[in-house]
Amino acid sequence: MSTRDDAGQRRAWLAGLALAIAGAVFFSAKAVIAKLLYREGIDAVTLIALRMLLSLPVFLAVAAWTWRRQPRLGARDLGRIALLGLLGYYLSSMLDFLGLQYVSAGLERLILFLTPSFVLLIGLFALGRGVSRRQWLSLGFAYAGIVLVFWHDVNLGGPRVALGSALVAGAAISYAIYLLLSGELIARVGSLRLVALAMTVSTAACLLQYALLRPLPGLFAQTLPVWRLSLLNASLCTVLPVFLTMISVGRIGxxxxxxxxMIGPVSTLFLAWWLLGEPVTPLQLAGTGLVMAGMLLLSLRQAGR
Incomplete structure (x- = not known):
């Protein structure tokens, strides 16, 4: 292989890496945008309904495009996709946004970052899968880091931090179950098609929830700042990172x-400091470092290194 080919492959790999980093940063900014929306006086039910409503046109277009290009799905597959959409996008997102009312953006991102560890633990206790010594070490690092950041937030925010942390942990566990259940379906249906259909189901659930809890016309009677922030939440923090991450996986694995x-928790910490005025303390940095070290150990193990 020529030097020119090597250079081209390296540029392609670096481009894929840049896409993955951008996707992580944009997706992590969701917590900061949600905090700004809460300052505008809306609640979690309204926030998630607006986010999904504004994301819906893109996912409907992708669903229609994949529907025409790929084989038709049977009733069983459609039912499983609907279940996964309710579990992995509706329930997980709802618990996450509810929790964000009580915890800092930095702590929220760190708890969600533990999703791979929840996959590991669910596999251990529910499916009887083994856990290696290195994986236990990674869990030790990660959960020690969470304890540090949690302790920091409790001292600042009081007992409501425990409720918020439990809600966000519920979101991470819900998404971990989604990942465990979706593996075989992704291989058969395709990740792009699955995400588009599951997000469409999730949008329907979010809008139905709003209609049951609030007068539906009220959803459209929001202030201009709420619409602007919701559009950012839907485009830059939902649709864009989904596609950036999928493209990067196709390029670099x-x-x-x-x-x-892993840049996500760090970017959230500093975005929250910049836009929300949340403090960045040595205790937070230490906890963030431990969580990232634990997840790095886990990802290296899963990559077979």
Whole structure:
């Protein structure tokens, strides 16, 4: 292989890595945008309904495009996709946004970052899968880091931090179950098609929830700042990172893309400091470092290194 070919492959790999990093940063900014929306006086039910409503046109277009290009799905597959959409996008997102009312953006991102560890633990206790010594070490690092950041937030925010942390942990566990259940379906249906259909189901659930809890016309009677922030939440923090991450996985693989996602908690910490005025303390940095070290150990193990 020529030097020119090597250079071209390296540029392609670096481009894929840049896409994965950008996807992680944009997706992590969701917590900061949500905090700004809460300052505008809306609640979690309204926030998630607006986010999904504004994302819906893109996912409907992708669903229609994949529907025409790929084989038709049977009733059983459609039912499983609907279940996964309710579990992995509706329930997980709802618990996450509810929790964000009580915890800092930095702590929220760190708890969600533990999703791979929840996959590991669910596999151990529910499916009887083994856990290696290195994986236990990674869990030790990660959960020690969470304890540090949690302790920091409790001292600042009081007992409501425990409720918020539990809600966000519920979101991470819900998404971990989604990942465990979706593996075989992704291989058969395709990740792009699955995400588009599951997000469409999730949008329907979010809008139905709003209609049951609030007068539906009220959803459209929001202030201009709420619409602006919601549009950012839907476009830059929902649709864009989904596609950036999928493209990066296609270019450099799932392992490197997942490791690039480790920039997420760090970017959230500093975005929250910049835009929300949340403090960045040595205790937070230490906890963040421990969580990232634990997840790096886990990802290297899963990559077979």
């Amino acid at each position: 799932a392992g490197p893309s997942a490791q690039a996602g």
